[in-house]
Amino acid sequence: MVGKCSFLPYLKLCPCFPDGRTHSLLYQYTAVSEPIGDLPQFTAVGYGDGFLAGSYNSITEQAVSRASWTKKIEEEDPHFWNWMTQRAFHSGQRFRKDLENILQENNQSQGTLHVWQRLYSCELAEDGSKRGYDLYAYDGKNFLSFNKATLNWTAASAEAETTKKKWDADLDRGWRKKIYLEEECLAWLKKWLDYGIEARARKTEPPVVTMSSRTEVDGMESLLCRAHGFYPKEIDASWRRDGEVWLEDTLQGSVAPNSDGTYYYWLSIQIDPKERSRYRCHVEHDGLQEPLELAMEEGGMVLGILLLVILIGCIGKYAATLQMGL
Numbered sequence: 001m002v003g004k005c006s007f008l009p010y011l012k013l014c015p016c017f018p019d020g021r022t023h024s025l026l027y028q029y030t031a032v033s034e035p036i037g038d039l040p041q042f043t044a045v046g047y048g049d050g051f052l053a054g055s056y057n058s059i060t061e062q063a064v065s066r067a068s069w070t071k072k073i074e075e076e077d078p079h080f081w082n083w084m085t086q087r088a089f090h091s092g093q094r095f096r097k098d099l100e101n102i103l104q105e106n107n108q109s110q111g112t113l114h115v116w117q118r119l120y121s122c123e124l125a126e127d128g129s130k131r132g133y134d135l136y137a138y139d140g141k142n143f144l145s146f147n148k149a150t151l152n153w154t155a156a157s158a159e160a161e162t163t164k165k166k167w168d169a170d171l172d173r174g175w176r177k178k179i180y181l182e183e184e185c186l187a188w189l190k191k192w193l194d195y196g197i198e199a200r201a202r203k204t205e206p207p208v209v210t211m212s213s214r215t216e217v218d219g220m221e222s223l224l225c226r227a228h229g230f231y232p233k234e235i236d237a238s239w240r241r242d243g244e245v246w247l248e249d250t251l252q253g254s255v256a257p258n259s260d261g262t263y264y265y266w267l268s269i270q271i272d273p274k275e276r277s278r279y280r281c282h283v284e285h286d287g288l289q290e291p292l293e294l295a296m297e298e299g300g301m302v303l304g305i306l307l308l309v310i311l312i313g314c315i316g317k318y319a320a321t322l323q324m325g326l
Contacts, residue, residue, distance in 0.1 A: 026121035042092040056088035122185035132181030206287030225281035228264035
């Protein structure tokens with residue numbers, strides 16, 4: 001299986017393990033230099049395995065739970081969310097101060113909107129491999145990334161060089177980041193896995209795969225393949241031409257969670273409609289007994305025997321449910 005991961009807006013990096021299942025604890029901060037209506041100037045959100053777990057913003061100044069499994073934490077420690085509130089408050093103060101410093105260093109005046117973001121996370125793979133990263137973005141572009149081995153920062157642009165030099169010289173900052181990513185974050189991740197064991201113990205669910213097509217103005221045809229409702233999140237989906245993996249003129253999304261705990265994914269390709277019969281959407285998942293291949297035929301008909309079996313099963317299950325309710 002090829003592991004894929006989600007990435008958040010502006011931070012256009014996807015640091016993930018290429019193979020095997022991984023678990024992750026991820027936080028994202030966002031700060032804006034100027035007020036925008038009723039929106040907070042600082043927000044923080046936390047995710048466990050891609051699912052929203054908690055959030056904080058500078059208007060309410062209160063960290064709140066966004067997942068049912070966190071009730072176990074509250075039972076163990078009734079003051080947990082108060083502690084998280086204080087932590088998020090001070091983190092927000094430091095984060096917004098960093099933004100002010102960057103504005104000054106780049107001679108950018110107050111009154112102009114700028115967006116400052118941070119994404120930091122630790123990951124634990126099934127084989128015991130560990131990874132941690134800390135990334136910053138400014139105005140929608142990668143800005144700085146942390147190197148745990150050297151305690152130094154890598155600037156993604158000339159605009160980030162001044163901040164890089166300042167942070168490189170701040171060894172305390174570097175050590176705090178390293179200790180958090182390699183120790184504290186992983187400890188919290190393992191605790192999350194204990195607390196969220198019921199959610200993770202759900203049965204394997206196969207993807208429901210659909211295809212659609214659209215004719216472009218230049219006469220080319222765009223095929224879109226969607227896989228949704230699957231669990232676990234690891235999925236291998238690709239375009240095949242004449243049975244071989246085909247990457248040219250393709251786009252793909254990222255595996256993202258649904259509200260019910262399952263995941264969805266999409267990929268597209270642009271082709272010459274005269275060669276449509278050469279292309280297949282190939283999907284592999286633990287919930288499928290064998291790989292699924294779908295083809296878009298003339299008139300918009302989708303061919304895929306395994307998909308038909310899945311749909312018939314779903315219809316049968318739905319009909320049985322209706323009968324039970326009568």
